[in-house]
Amino acid sequence: PSSFTTSQPAVLVVCGPGNNGGDGLVCARHLKMFGYEPSVYYPKRPNKPLFEGLTTQCQKMDIPFLQEFPAEAALIDELYGLVVDAIFGFSFTGAVREPFGSILSTLERITVPIASIDIPSGWDVEKGKADGLQPDMLISLTAPKKAAMHFTGRYHFLGGRFVPAALQEKYALNLPPYPGTDCVLQL
Numbered sequence: 001p002s003s004f005t006t007s008q009p010a011v012l013v014v015c016g017p018g019n020n021g022g023d024g025l026v027c028a029r030h031l032k033m034f035g036y037e038p039s040v041y042y043p044k045r046p047n048k049p050l051f052e053g054l055t056t057q058c059q060k061m062d063i064p065f066l067q068e069f070p071a072e073a074a075l076i077d078e079l080y081g082l083v084v085d086a087i088f089g090f091s092f093t094g095a096v097r098e099p100f101g102s103i104l105s106t107l108e109r110i111t112v113p114i115a116s117i118d119i120p121s122g123w124d125v126e127k128g129k130a131d132g133l134q135p136d137m138l139i140s141l142t143a144p145k146k147a148a149m150h151f152t153g154r155y156h157f158l159g160g161r162f163v164p165a166a167l168q169e170k171y172a173l174n175l176p177p178y179p180g181t182d183c184v185l186q187l
Contacts, residue, residue: 010037012080014069014103016087016121017044023117023141024086025054031084032061039080041066043099069099073109083107083114085135087121090145096122104133115139123147143173144187156187 013028015021021042028038040063045051059065070076076083085107087100096104104122107114115137123129128150136153142160158176161183168175178185 010080011082013038013040013084014087015040015042017046020086020089020117022051022054024084025058027084028058028063029061032063039064039066041069069103073106076110077112080112085114085116085121089118090125108133119145119147143175157184158187159184
């Protein structure tokens with residue numbers, strides 16, 4: 001376990017109903033392989049083969065799925081050294097519905113680090129969000145989204161060395177070079 005988390009290797013991975021939630025399941029699997037102890041809270045599971053398969057993979061790796069979300073911020077602080085926010089991604093629009101409104105409200109009060117996948121949940125992909133969830137780490141996938149300009153946390157990573165040059169040119173992504181064979185880099 002890295003110095004980013006506390007000495008507590010337990011990680012709470014909170015997954016939403018879309019692709020960001022699927023990224024959270026993949027994250028939980030990798031955390032387990034690297035010696036962490038992830039637990040997943042996945043309240044709105046989609047009925048799609050991809051997400052069912054990702055869930056099965058986690059279950060076969062003995063990653064526990066919580067039946068209830070720890071409603072008290074202090075309990076999360078006590079039990080976990082890191083929370084992974086995989087609730088909503090860049091395509092999220094509209095109002096946050098339950099149970100996710102309550103979950104985000106609780107996460108706003110915890111003191112352990114939060115790592116958000118692609119965009120902090122609840123943020124507008126273009127404008128960001130001044131109030132609400134303020135993660136310590138942002139892991140941008142493919143390219144940083146416009147809202148990443150408003151990220152003020154300590155660590156910002158980019159994963160996505162796989163973007164073809166033609167796609168980079170088409171969207172003027174201006175991606176930084178990756179060192180050596182790395183697929184992730186710190187921005």
